[in-house]
Amino acid sequence: MADSLLAIQGLSKSFGGLKAVQNVSLSVPEGSLTALIGPNGAGKTTLFALMSGFLKPDSGTVQFAGHDITGRAPHLNARDGMTRTFQIVQPFATQTVRDNIAVGAHLHLKDRRSALHQAEEVAARVGLSAQLDKPASDLTVAGRKRLELARALATKPRLLLLDEVLAGLNPQEIAEMIPVVRGIAQSGVTVLMIEHVMQAVMNLAQQVWVLAQGQLIAQGTPAEVTADEKVVEAYLGHGTAARLRAAALAGVEA
Amino acid sequence: MSIDRQGGAKQLAGIVLFVLLVASIPLATDSGVILNFVMMALYAALLAQAWNILGGFGGQFSFGHALFFGTGAYLQAIAQLHGGLNAWLALLLAVAGSAGVGVLVGALSFRYGLKGSYFALVTLAFAEVFRILALSVPFTGAGVGLMLPLRESFANMQFGSRKGYVYLVLALVTAALLVTWWLKHSRFGAYLQAVRDNEDAARAIGVSPFGVKLGAIALSGGFMGAGGAFYVQVFQYIDPGIAYGPGTSIEALVAAIVGGMGTVWGPVLGALVLHGLSDLTRNLFGQLPGINMVIYGVVLVLIVMFLPRGIAGLGATAQSLWYRLWQRRGGRCG
Numbered sequence: 001m002a003d004s005l006l007a008i009q010g011l012s013k014s015f016g017g018l019k020a021v022q023n024v025s026l027s028v029p030e031g032s033l034t035a036l037i038g039p040n041g042a043g044k045t046t047l048f049a050l051m052s053g054f055l056k057p058d059s060g061t062v063q064f065a066g067h068d069i070t071g072r073a074p075h076l077n078a079r080d081g082m083t084r085t086f087q088i089v090q091p092f093a094t095q096t097v098r099d100n101i102a103v104g105a106h107l108h109l110k111d112r113r114s115a116l117h118q119a120e121e122v123a124a125r126v127g128l129s130a131q132l133d134k135p136a137s138d139l140t141v142a143g144r145k146r147l148e149l150a151r152a153l154a155t156k157p158r159l160l161l162l163d164e165v166l167a168g169l170n171p172q173e174i175a176e177m178i179p180v181v182r183g184i185a186q187s188g189v190t191v192l193m194i195e196h197v198m199q200a201v202m203n204l205a206q207q208v209w210v211l212a213q214g215q216l217i218a219q220g221t222p223a224e225v226t227a228d229e230k231v232v233e234a235y236l237g238h239g240t241a242a243r244l245r246a247a248a249l250a251g252v253e254a
Numbered sequence: 255m256s257i258d259r260q261g262g263a264k265q266l267a268g269i270v271l272f273v274l275l276v277a278s279i280p281l282a283t284d285s286g287v288i289l290n291f292v293m294m295a296l297y298a299a300l301l302a303q304a305w306n307i308l309g310g311f312g313g314q315f316s317f318g319h320a321l322f323f324g325t326g327a328y329l330q331a332i333a334q335l336h337g338g339l340n341a342w343l344a345l346l347l348a349v350a351g352s353a354g355v356g357v358l359v360g361a362l363s364f365r366y367g368l369k370g371s372y373f374a375l376v377t378l379a380f381a382e383v384f385r386i387l388a389l390s391v392p393f394t395g396a397g398v399g400l401m402l403p404l405r406e407s408f409a410n411m412q413f414g415s416r417k418g419y420v421y422l423v424l425a426l427v428t429a430a431l432l433v434t435w436w437l438k439h440s441r442f443g444a445y446l447q448a449v450r451d452n453e454d455a456a457r458a459i460g461v462s463p464f465g466v467k468l469g470a471i472a473l474s475g476g477f478m479g480a481g482g483a484f485y486v487q488v489f490q491y492i493d494p495g496i497a498y499g500p501g502t503s504i505e506a507l508v509a510a511i512v513g514g515m516g517t518v519w520g521p522v523l524g525a526l527v528l529h530g531l532s533d534l535t536r537n538l539f540g541q542l543p544g545i546n547m548v549i550y551g552v553v554l555v556l557i558v559m560f561l562p563r564g565i566a567g568l569g570a571t572a573q574s575l576w577y578r579l580w581q582r583r584g585g586r587c588g
Contacts (some may be wrong), residue, residue, distance in 0.1 A: 011403075052458065054454070054457070054458075070536070073462070074457040074458055075456075075457045075458075075460050075461055075462045075463075076462075078457075078458060078459055078460035079460050083458060083459055083460075084458050085458070086454070086455065086458070090452045090454060090455035090458075091451075091452070091454065092447065092448050092451035093451060094447075094451055094454075094516075095447065095448075095451065099444065101461060102444060103444050103445065103448045104457065104459045104460075106441045106444055106445065107459060107460040109441075110441050111439065111441075112439050112440055112444070115441070115444070117290055149454070151459055152458070154459075155459050155460055156461060175554070214431070218473075
């Protein structure tokens with residue numbers, strides 16, 4: 001695809017005997033908001049690490065904006081416009097929220113004051129304005145997720161890889177976060193997110209890839225993949241789809 | 255933002271004030287005891303601040319900073335004795351050389367991702383290797399050491415009174431303070447502290463930990479080398495034990511940790527307090543040799559236990575304690 005910002009081809013990675021990611025290919029169109037879903041241990045985070053350069057694949061290639069970046073160091077990828085967040089939030093705990101975000105802003109701004117100024121703007125976008133001078137370690141889980149997002153956003157990425165920014169949030173916090181993510185995508189940033197919260201995936205994603213046991217088992221719109229039998233079985237166990245269908249039929253007959 | 259500009263300017267003003275204050279001491283007194291104390295405290299502050307750049311701001315705990323100290327000291331002595339170099343040029347060479355050794359050791363250990371205790375052990379090992387080398391090669395004077403002939407003059411960086419040395423070491427400490435101030439208010443400093451706090455998160459947003467750490471170890475090594483060069487100029491003698499022995503490494507890191515890592519003033523405060531303490535105990539318990547080290551140890555333990563952020567963090571620690579107390583009382587009332 002000519003208009004894909006990120007394209008991976010036949011990506012595989014094993015840890016000892018565990019095949020974490022097996023022969024996965026997908027391409028993320030520029031300007032899209034897409035999602036990667038799958039049960040726990042499916043290899044989603046490993047796939048992110050392979051894309052962003054934190055891990056080197058055993059085989060396969062990663063292309064970003066038309067260039068082969070397979071196995072290139074993450075900081076170089078970030079400079080080119082691909083930034084990831086972490087599922088387990090990784091704040092610079094001793095520093096304030098402002099300083100945390102400014103580190104991201106420094107990617108394009110050498111001057112300290114400009115970086116701190118931009119940190120304020122980014123904080124406003126994710127709703128952290130009131131917490132700017134707090135140490136990052138004082139934030140709640142929801143606050144830390146926002147910080148993780150803000151720091152990545154401050155690098156002005158072309159592609160943002162969001163690893164479960166909604167995990168651990170309560171329903172109200174999720175409802176607050178969804179517009180933030182949508183706003184980022186609408187500002188022109190291509191977003192690929194790993195997400196367990198299906199409400200968000202259904203709400204946000206234009207396209208979904210489903211990973212199970214390291215393999216890509218389905219792709220399509222959120223409605224298509226949730227109707228896919230393989231996907232249902234991957235989440236709920238083998239034979240579930242048939243049982244559900246039988247139960248539904250029995251219900252109709254009764 | 256203006257906040258940073260103000261905060262930065264205030265800290266800068268603090269540094270200027272400190273320099274003026276210390277610079278006025280030699281004008282006010284001729285007391286050898288006081289001048290000697292000021293000189294040695296500033297010298298300890300220089301070593302602590304050097305360690306602080308890599309250990310405090312960069313989170314890379316070196317146990318072998320004597321490596322840079324000794325390299326600076328030997329370069330200062332050898333450049334004058336064997337190279338016939340002017341003492342001031344020798345100082346430049348000593349700083350550059352020890353920074354270079356820093357880059358070398360840093361490149362080796364950071365390239366292979368050595369962190370925490372492994373990095374500490376490797377630096378310790380390097381310092382030991384250099385100590386043994388200095389014992390065996392001829393141009394360091396081997397076990398006998400090197401003696402700098404007494405040639406009092408400004409050009410030779412040898413001063414008739416302690417006052418000259420106070421100004422010399424004050425100049426070096428000022429440079430170190432300005433560098434740490436810069437670390438607080440620059441991209442490089444922000445990157446260095448980001449790498450200290452979370453290397454992976456820093457990488458994800460475009461920071462190269464290798465480059466940043468290499469810069470820090472070069473700066474840190476350079477200042478430590480300046481400390482070594484100063485030592486040679488004051489005592490006009492250096493041997494492998496003094497240069498590369500673990501004593502200097504420990505002195506530097508203890509003062510920085512006690513004072514407050516990753517702060518501008520912590521190492522200065524730490525050096526001052528520890529130096530004052532050891533002088534005081536030595537005078538009070540002179541008949542009991544070693545007791546000053548015991549007291550030194552006790553104070554160290556107390557500070558580590560009760561002031562996790564060091565002396566410089568005293569304000570913040572007190573504030574959070576007060577806040578907790580205040581909250582508890584508020585909870586009881588409500």
